[in-house]
Amino acid sequence: MKVTLKIKRFNPEKDEKPWWAEYTVEAEPTDRLLDALNAIKWYQDGTLSFRRSCMHGVCGSDAMLINGSNALACKVLLKNLGENIKVEPMRGFRVARDLMVDLEPFFDKYKQVKPYFITHSVTPEKERQQSPAERERFDDTTKCILCGACTTSCPSFWANPEYIGPAAIVNAHRFVFDSRDEGREERLEILNHRDGVWRCRTIFNCVEACPRGINVTRAIGEVKKALMFRKL
Amino acid sequence: MELYAWLFMRVSGIVLLFLALGHLLIMHVIHNVETIDYHFVAHRFMTPFWRTYDLVMLWLALLHGLNGARTLIEDYVGVRGWRVFSLASLYILGFIFLALGSLVILTFQPVGG
Amino acid sequence: MYQRYDAVIVGAGGAGLMAALNLSAQARVAVVSKLYPVRSHTGAAQGGIGAALGNLEEDHWEWHMFDTVKGGDYLADQDAVEILCREAIETVYELEHWGLPFSRTPEGKIAQRPFGGHTRDYGKAPVRRSCYAADRTGHMILQTLYQQCIKNEVHFYDEFHLLDLLIENGRTAGVVAMSLATGELYTFHAKAVLFATGGCGRIYRVSSNALALTGDGMAVALRRGIPLEDMEFFQFHPTGIYKLGILLSEAARGEGGILRNKDGERFMERYAPSLLDLAPRDMVSRAIYRELEEGRGIGGKDYVHLDLRQLGREVLDTKLPDITDFVRTYMGIEPATELIPIQPTAHYAMGGIPTDVEGRVVVDEKNTPLPGFYAAGECACVSVHGANRLGTNSLVDILVFGRRGARHAAKFVRENDWAPLPAKADERAQQLVAERMGAQGDEHQGTIRDLLRDEMMAKASVFRDASRLALMREKLRETRARYSEIKLEDRGARYNTELLELIELGGMIDIAETLVEGALARQESRGAHSREDFPKRNDAQWLKHSLAYKTPEGIQLRYKPVTITKFEPKERKY
Amino acid sequence: MTIKPLEYLTYRGKAGMWAWILHRLTGVGVLMFLLAHILDTAAIGWGPAAYNRMIELYRMPVFRVGEVALAGAVLFHALNGVRIIILDFWPETMTAEKKLFAGVVTLFAVVYLPMAIYMLRFLAH
Numbered sequence A: 001m002k003v004t005l006k007i008k009r010f011n012p013e014k015d016e017k018p019w020w021a022e023y024t025v026e027a028e029p030t031d032r033l034l035d036a037l038n039a040i041k042w043y044q045d046g047t048l049s050f051r052r053s054c055m056h057g058v059c060g061s062d063a064m065l066i067n068g069s070n071a072l073a074c075k076v077l078l079k080n081l082g083e084n085i086k087v088e089p090m091r092g093f094r095v096a097r098d099l100m101v102d103l104e105p106f107f108d109k110y111k112q113v114k115p116y117f118i119t120h121s122v123t124p125e126k127e128r129q130q131s132p133a134e135r136e137r138f139d140d141t142t143k144c145i146l147c148g149a150c151t152t153s154c155p156s157f158w159a160n161p162e163y164i165g166p167a168a169i170v171n172a173h174r175f176v177f178d179s180r181d182e183g184r185e186e187r188l189e190i191l192n193h194r195d196g197v198w199r200c201r202t203i204f205n206c207v208e209a210c211p212r213g214i215n216v217t218r219a220i221g222e223v224k225k226a227l228m229f230r231k232l
Numbered sequence B: 001m002e003l004y005a006w007l008f009m010r011v012s013g014i015v016l017l018f019l020a021l022g023h024l025l026i027m028h029v030i031h032n033v034e035t036i037d038y039h040f041v042a043h044r045f046m047t048p049f050w051r052t053y054d055l056v057m058l059w060l061a062l063l064h065g066l067n068g069a070r071t072l073i074e075d076y077v078g079v080r081g082w083r084v085f086s087l088a089s090l091y092i093l094g095f096i097f098l099a100l101g102s103l104v105i106l107t108f109q110p111v112g113g
Numbered sequence C: 001m002y003q004r005y006d007a008v009i010v011g012a013g014g015a016g017l018m019a020a021l022n023l024s025a026q027a028r029v030a031v032v033s034k035l036y037p038v039r040s041h042t043g044a045a046q047g048g049i050g051a052a053l054g055n056l057e058e059d060h061w062e063w064h065m066f067d068t069v070k071g072g073d074y075l076a077d078q079d080a081v082e083i084l085c086r087e088a089i090e091t092v093y094e095l096e097h098w099g100l101p102f103s104r105t106p107e108g109k110i111a112q113r114p115f116g117g118h119t120r121d122y123g124k125a126p127v128r129r130s131c132y133a134a135d136r137t138g139h140m141i142l143q144t145l146y147q148q149c150i151k152n153e154v155h156f157y158d159e160f161h162l163l164d165l166l167i168e169n170g171r172t173a174g175v176v177a178m179s180l181a182t183g184e185l186y187t188f189h190a191k192a193v194l195f196a197t198g199g200c201g202r203i204y205r206v207s208s209n210a211l212a213l214t215g216d217g218m219a220v221a222l223r224r225g226i227p228l229e230d231m232e233f234f235q236f237h238p239t240g241i242y243k244l245g246i247l248l249s250e251a252a253r254g255e256g257g258i259l260r261n262k263d264g265e266r267f268m269e270r271y272a273p274s275l276l277d278l279a280p281r282d283m284v285s286r287a288i289y290r291e292l293e294e295g296r297g298i299g300g301k302d303y304v305h306l307d308l309r310q311l312g313r314e315v316l317d318t319k320l321p322d323i324t325d326f327v328r329t330y331m332g333i334e335p336a337t338e339l340i341p342i343q344p345t346a347h348y349a350m351g352g353i354p355t356d357v358e359g360r361v362v363v364d365e366k367n368t369p370l371p372g373f374y375a376a377g378e379c380a381c382v383s384v385h386g387a388n389r390l391g392t393n394s395l396v397d398i399l400v401f402g403r404r405g406a407r408h409a410a411k412f413v414r415e416n417d418w419a420p421l422p423a424k425a426d427e428r429a430q431q432l433v434a435e436r437m438g439a440q441g442d443e444h445q446g447t448i449r450d451l452l453r454d455e456m457m458a459k460a461s462v463f464r465d466a467s468r469l470a471l472m473r474e475k476l477r478e479t480r481a482r483y484s485e486i487k488l489e490d491r492g493a494r495y496n497t498e499l500l501e502l503i504e505l506g507g508m509i510d511i512a513e514t515l516v517e518g519a520l521a522r523q524e525s526r527g528a529h530s531r532e533d534f535p536k537r538n539d540a541q542w543l544k545h546s547l548a549y550k551t552p553e554g555i556q557l558r559y560k561p562v563t564i565t566k567f568e569p570k571e572r573k574y
Numbered sequence D: 001m002t003i004k005p006l007e008y009l010t011y012r013g014k015a016g017m018w019a020w021i022l023h024r025l026t027g028v029g030v031l032m033f034l035l036a037h038i039l040d041t042a043a044i045g046w047g048p049a050a051y052n053r054m055i056e057l058y059r060m061p062v063f064r065v066g067e068v069a070l071a072g073a074v075l076f077h078a079l080n081g082v083r084i085i086i087l088d089f090w091p092e093t094m095t096a097e098k099k100l101f102a103g104v105v106t107l108f109a110v111v112y113l114p115m116a117i118y119m120l121r122f123l124a125h
Ligand SMILES: Cc1cc2nc3c(=O)[nH]c(=O)nc-3n(C[C@H](O)[C@H](O)[C@H](O)COP(=O)(O)OP(=O)(O)OC[C@H]3O[C@@H](n4cnc5c(N)ncnc54)[C@H](O)[C@@H]3O)c2cc1C
Pocket: C010, C011, C012, C013, C014, C015, C016, C032, C033, C034, C035, C036, C037, C040, C041, C042, C043, C044, C045, C046, C047, C048, C049, C050, C137, C138, C160, C161, C162, C163, C196, C197, C198, C199, C208, C209, C210, C212, C213, C216, C217, C247, C249, C347, C348, C376, C377, C378, C379, C391, C392, C393, C394, C395, C396, C398
C-alpha cells in the first residue's frame, strides 16, 4: 500500500521555524512506522533525522508524536495508522533536529531520584534473598526503557517543565518497592518535593503512551500513598 | 507541604460531596430562585444548624477552590514575576472573600423577621 | 576539542559499563558512546546469563566449561573458558548485590532455567544454568550497570561516534570521536583505550541485531593494522521472527517450546536425539535449513514453526512476557493458541578484535599485546566461544572480560604516562569525514546497504561453499566500488546521522570482507562455519584461529594455535 | 518548548485526559460562581430590599440556564472528584480507570438529565 507521511521538520542550523515535509512511501501494511522512516532516509531524503536502534521496542530510541499521540515508531504498524500519517517530535523538550529532541533534561530528572540500589547493611556472600512475591511487587516498573514517551505526553509536564515527570517516578518506584533496597526514605523525600509526585494529576496520558505497558499512574499513585502513610 | 494540600483536596472533596450536592439539591432543585428571597434565607439562618452548614461549606469550598486555583497558577503562569503577583493576589482575594462570607453568615441578624 | 583522561572506554553496553565501573574508582575515565548507554543492544538480550550457581540442581563450573568448549566445537581457548565459567558465578552475585532484579525461586534464590547446549555431568542431560529476569535479563543488566555508573559518577560522552584509534610509536595514545550534536571532532588523549563497541550483525539482511550494530570498533581497529580473529564464525540464531529477524529467545525452548515443520513433526528428534530443541544454535539453524531444503518449510516458504502452545498463557505471560508481546505486536499472532513462523536470524559474531585473558588486544600469532589497547564484549575475541557461542555465554563474556580488561587497564594507567599524541591527531578522522562529506555520486545509501546485506545473506550465511563465497568476494568488490558513488544529501554539521550511517556502511564492507576471506580459506565445517563442500571438521589442519589483516593488497590471513587444557577435541554429538 | 493551548487539545489523549480537562474547567467555573455568590449573599447584610434586588437578577432566564450549567458543573466535578479519590486511595483500581470514567459519565447522565429537565421546566411557561 501507499502511505503519505507528513513530518514536522526543523533544523536549527538553517530553519527559522518548523515546517512540514511530505513523503509518499510504498510499504506493507505490517511494516512498522520506523520501516517507513528508514525508507525515506535511505532512498528519498537523507537529511531526515531521527533516532533508532533496536527496531523492536526495547531500546527506547524512537519515541515520537505519531498521529497525535506518543509511541515508539518501531512499535506501531502502518496498518493501524491509516494512509495519512502525521509525525512530530515529542513535546516539551527542545527540538534538536527534526524528530530528535534534547534528552539531557530528561536524563537529569532521572538522575535526581537516585536511580540506583542503596544498601548500608553488609553484603551477603551469595545472593540477597527475595521471595517471588516481593520480586513481583515492583516488576512492572523494572520494564522502563527510558524512552521519554510518558513524560512528554503529560500535560502537567508541558505546563511545568520543573515537574520531575512520570519516567523518573517510575524509576524511583522500582527501588522504593524493592524489598532489598534501603534508600527508601531518601528517595521518598525527593519525590515529596513540590515538583515531585504531587504535580501528577492522574491524567493517564503516560499510561497510554508507555510502550512497555507499564501502569505508570498506578506506580505514581503507590508512591503517593507510601508518602501519605509515612507522614501520618 | 504539597502532601497536605493534596490530602486536603481529597478530604474536603469528600465532605463537600455531601455539603455541596445537598446544597445544590435544596437550593436549586427543590427550591429555586423563584421561591428564594430574603425571607426564605432569613428564616433558614435562624437555625444554628444551617448556619454551621453554610459556614463549613463556605470555608471548605473556598479553600478547596482557592487551592485548586493555586495549582492552576503554578501550572500556567510561567513567568516568575507574574506568578508571584498572581499568587499574592489570589491569597489576598481569598482572604477578603473568606472574611466577607464568614461575616455575613455569622453576624446576620434578620430585619423585621 | 582536546580532552585528556587516564582511560577512555568506547561503547556503553554491558562490556563498556562493566569496565567503566571497575576503572572509575581508580582512574579518570570517560565513556564515549554513539548511543545513550541505556539504548545499547545489551538491553535486548532476553534469555539469561549462564553461571553454575546450582540453585535448583547440582551444577559445577567444570560442567559449564565443558559445555562451552564443546559448544564452540573445540576452537575456544580453554584457559579463557575456564576463567569465564569460574568468574561467571561471582559476577552473577555481584550483579545481584548491585540490585539486579533477578527472577526468584520459591525459596528466594536467583531463578535458573535450561538453555541450549548447557548440560549436567558432561553432556548427560539439560541443566538449569541460565540465571534470568523474566525474558529481559539483558535489559536488567544494562539498567543495573548504568545505575551503578550514575552512583559512581562515571563521566559519559553520549552520542559521540568513534572515528579513529590513535597509535603512536607502538603505544595507544587515544581516540578521535565526533559529537553528533555539534559535528565537532574530539580528540581524547588517553593512556589506555578499551573498545566495547558490540557486534556487527547488521551486515546480514535478516538480523536480530540493532541498526546500530555495524561493527564500528572492529572496523576502526582493522584499519589501524590490528587483525580481526575468527571472523568466519558468525552465529545464526534459529528462532527469529519470520522476515523481521526479531529474536525469540532460546528461553522459549528452554521453557518447553518445540520446533515443527510443515507436517507438524518435531524434526529436532532426527538431528539431536538427546538435547532435541535445546541443541546448540548452529545445529538447530542448520537443521531448519535442511528442513527447508527438503521441502518441509511451511506452505513451501522459507520458514518453520515454533510451537509455544503447550506452555500455556500463564507461563508465557510471566516467564516470557516480552517475546509474547513481540509476537502479538509484530505478527498479530497469539502464541498461546497459534504457531509462530520463524527463520534463522543473524545473531552473534564469535570473532572480533583478538585479546588475551586480561583484555589486552594482541596483534599477531605470538599474542603480542599492543600496550594500552584493550577490548571486551562482542567486538572482542578472547576466544571463549570458539566456533559457536552457547546461549547465555555472551552476557557472561562481556561482564567477566569487561572487568578483567578494566582491572588490567587500571594497573597500566597507574604505571604509565601518556603516550605523546601524534602531530595532527585528528587528521585521519578529518580526512574520513571530508571524503564522505564530499560524496557526490547519484546512488542512495539504502541501495548499497541492501546489496551488501542481501548478498551476505544469500552467499555467506548458514551454509557456505567455495563458489558462493567466491561470488560474494566479487559482490564485495562491486559494493565497494559503488560505495564511492553514493550521494550524501545532508551537509550540515549538527545531528548529521546520514554522514554517520555512511561511515558505518564503509566499515561494514571491510568487516564483510574479513568474514568472506576467512570463510573461503577455512576448508572445513566447524561450529557456525559450515562448508557444504567440506562437511567434516578437520582438526589436523584447521584447529587454529584465523587472523585477518587489512593490507593495501586486500585481506591477508594468518593463523594461531588454539589453547587446549582440559578437554581434548572429540566429535560433537548431542 | 512552551506548549501552546491548542496543543493541549490536539494531543490525542484518552478518557483520563478528557476527565482532567473537564475537571479543571468545572472546578474553575464553580469557583468563579462561588466568588460571585459570596458577593451577592453579602447583600443580605443591607436588608431585604437589597437582597431581593440581587435575587431578582438571578431570575433572568440567562441566569436560570446558567444555574443549570452550574449544577452540571458541580455534579460532574463532584463525581469525577470521587473517581480521582478512589484512584488515589486504592491504586489497584488504576487498571480499571476507563471503567471508572465510564461510570462517572453514566452516573452523571442518569442524574443530570432529569434534573436539568426538571430545572428547566420554567422554559415551558
Ligand atoms: C536479541 C538478542 C538477544 C540476546 N540474548 C542473549 C542472552 O540471552 N544471553 C546472552 O548471553 N547473550 C545474548 N545476546 C548477545 C548479547 O546480548 C550481546 O552479545 C552483548 O550484549 C554485547 O554486549 P556489548 O557490551 O559487547 O555491546 P553492546 O551492548 O552492543 O554495546 C555496544 C556499545 O558500543 C557503542 N558503539 C558502537 N559503535 C560505536 C561507535 N562508532 N562510536 C561510539 N560508540 C559506539 C554503542 O553505543 C553501545 O553503547 C543477545 C543478543 C541479541 C541481539
